[in-house]
Amino acid sequence: xxxxxxxxxxxxxxxxxxxxxxxxxxxxxxxxxxxxxxxxxxxxxxxxxxxxxxxxxxxxxxxxxxxxxxxxxxxxxxxxxxxxxxxxxxxxxxxxxxxxxxxxxxxxxxxxxxxxxxxxxxxxxxxxxxxxxxxxxxxxxxxxxxxxxxxxxxxxxxxxxxxxxxxxxxxxxxxxxxxxxxxxxxxxxxxxxxxxxxxxxxxxxx
Amino acid sequence: xxxxxxxxxxxxxxxxxxxxxxxxxxxxxxxxxxxxxxxxxxxxxxxxxxxxxxxxxxxxxxxxxxxxxxxxxxxxxxxxxxxxxxxxxxxxxxxxxxxxxxxxxxxxxxxxxxxxxxxxxxxxxxxxxxxxxxxxxxxxxxxxxxxxxxxxxxxxxxxxxxxxxxxxxxxxxxxxxxxxxxxxxxxxxxxxxxxxxxxxxxxxxxxxxxxxxxxxxxxxxxxxxxxxxxxxxxxxxxxxxxxxxxxxxxxxxxxxxxxxxxxxxxxxxxxx
Ligand code: SF4
Ligand code: SF4
Numbered sequence: 488x489x490x491x492x493x494x495x496x497x498x499x500x501x502x503x504x505x506x507x508x509x510x511x512x513x514x515x516x517x518x519x520x521x522x523x524x525x526x527x528x529x530x531x532x533x534x535x536x537x538x539x540x541x542x543x544x545x546x547x548x549x550x551x552x553x554x555x556x557x558x559x560x561x562x563x564x565x566x567x568x569x570x571x572x573x574x575x576x577x578x579x580x581x582x583x584x585x586x587x588x589x590x591x592x593x594x595x596x597x598x599x600x601x602x603x604x605x606x607x608x609x610x611x612x613x614x615x616x617x618x619x620x621x622x623x624x625x626x627x628x629x630x631x632x633x634x635x636x637x638x639x640x641x642x643x644x645x646x647x648x649x650x651x652x653x654x655x656x657x658x659x660x661x662x663x664x665x666x667x668x669x670x671x672x673x674x675x676x677x678x679x680x681x682x683x684x685x686x687x688x689x690x691x692x693x
Numbered sequence: 694x695x696x697x698x699x700x701x702x703x704x705x706x707x708x709x710x711x712x713x714x715x716x717x718x719x720x721x722x723x724x725x726x727x728x729x730x731x732x733x734x735x736x737x738x739x740x741x742x743x744x745x746x747x748x749x750x751x752x753x754x755x756x757x758x759x760x761x762x763x764x765x766x767x768x769x770x771x772x773x774x775x776x777x778x779x780x781x782x783x784x785x786x787x788x789x790x791x792x793x794x795x796x797x798x799x800x801x802x803x804x805x806x807x808x809x810x811x812x813x814x815x816x817x818x819x820x821x822x823x824x825x826x827x828x829x830x831x832x833x834x835x836x837x838x839x840x841x842x843x844x845x846x847x848x849x850x851x852x853x854x855x856x857x858x859x860x861x862x863x864x865x866x867x868x869x870x871x872x873x874x875x876x877x878x879x880x881x882x883x884x885x886x887x888x889x890x891x892x893x894x895x896x897x898x899x900x901x902x903x904x905x906x907x908x909x910x911x912x913x914x915x916x917x918x919x920x921x922x923x924x925x926x927x928x929x930x931x932x933x934x935x936x937x938x939x940x941x942x943x944x945x946x947x948x949x950x951x952x953x954x955x956x957x958x959x960x961x962x963x964x965x
Binding site for chain 2: 542543544545592593594596598600601604685687688689690692693
């Protein structure tokens with residue numbers, strides 16, 4: 488009898504902890520525009536058509552409206568999302584308030600140049616196959632900390648789900664990643680340790 | 694044992710270039726204007742209060758001290774001593790930087806690649822052991838959350854995180870400027886950072902050109918020569934903290950006040 492009671496209690500706790508609590512902890516927002524990476528990759532080419540390095544070494548993670556305007560000064564197609572882009576942002580000259588899945592806390596410094604140019608990591612290693620997506624996925628954020636769920640990861644138990652564990656290379660040499668990466672300090676540290684890079688605090692903190 | 698030990702503890706790891714960043718401050722040039730302090734506060738988002746006159750409670754990373762030879766007019770002389778963090782190296786490969794060796798949270802470390810002593814605000818829990826350990830009174834404690842005058846948040850530097858109440862902070866040799874310089878170098882697919890690409894805010898702000906900053910090990914950097922100039926010394930050298938900030942003065946009373954003895958006097962006093 489006590490065992491049954493304990494088991495029932497455990498089930499309830501797990502149910503609340505794994506299913507109910509995350510629902511309460513994370514809230515959801517939708518991106519201002521439903522953007523198709525797939526379509527744009529087909530039209531523009533590689534990622535660096537929009538996400539490029541500036542002369543000072545900084546990285547255009549979120550391109551400014553000016554990049555969009557290069558093609559979308561007027562609507563080029565019939566898509567309602569494009570019409571929305573032109574009417575709400577391009578015409579009034581207003582920057583699009585994108586929600587950044589990979590935004591790190593204020594104390595973190597990240598150099599795309601170090602990882603892309605020097606370590607020659609592929610974008611998908613950390614960001615997943617986002618270039619193949621047709622729609623923007625919902626942006627989930629922690630109600631207490633305000634951080635994007637992509638930082639903590641989608642496994643509520645916080646199990647290590649590193650992007651590079653999931654990457655698979657098919658016959659054609661293409662890399663596939665099944666789940667969005669987790670971007671916690673541990674994930675950075677594991678790779679830095681493996682590669683023997685400097686693991687001093689001030690390499691990644693500011 | 695020692696080779697293995699070095700290997701096991703990765704004392705010489707990282708594939709970046711090795712630097713030993715340091716400073717040489719010419720006390721004969723410093724006029725005590727305080728431009729370095731102001732530049733530092735603006736650069737590093739250092740918080741302040743409406744009344745910042747209580748120097749025991751106010752935060753500074755760079756602080757200008759004033760000493761005098763104590764003689765009556767007309768022989769009075771003043772010397773101003775700008776004091777950033779000394780980024781103590783300690784001796785031997787374990788370093789023993791005073792503040793680093795006492796921190797129970799590993800919130801501060803000695804970077805083998807740059808010689809910079811870090812401070813990670815989100816890791817610090819405010820025990821203040823490091824403040825007690827630092828012989829130079831470099832470290833300051835945040836008694837309050839920062840409160841910026843209306844609209845000033847917009848002027849904060851995005852490259853330096855602001856600190857919350859309850860943590861310790863200190864000079865970082867403007868580490869974010871090194872990060873920026875590295876970023877640019879990497880984008881150009883090179884690893885070395887040139888002398889002019891990484892300079893601290895105080896160095897650039899000093900109108901008298903009293904502060905020189907660079908790689909102490911690199912013969913092409915100005916500091917490499919200056920640190921060996923006559924009258925060069927370091928503060929509390931005999932403690933063995935092995936600081937990376939050097940001072941230069943030609944005035945005997947300044948050297949004496951700094952506990953530096955010349956010739957016979959100095960036998961066995963200063964640390965090797
Ligand atoms: S001067 Fe003080 S804070 Fe700076 S490294 Fe030395 S002991 Fe640490
Ligand atoms: S106050 Fe912070 S940095 Fe200093 S010793 Fe304590 S935990 Fe470490």
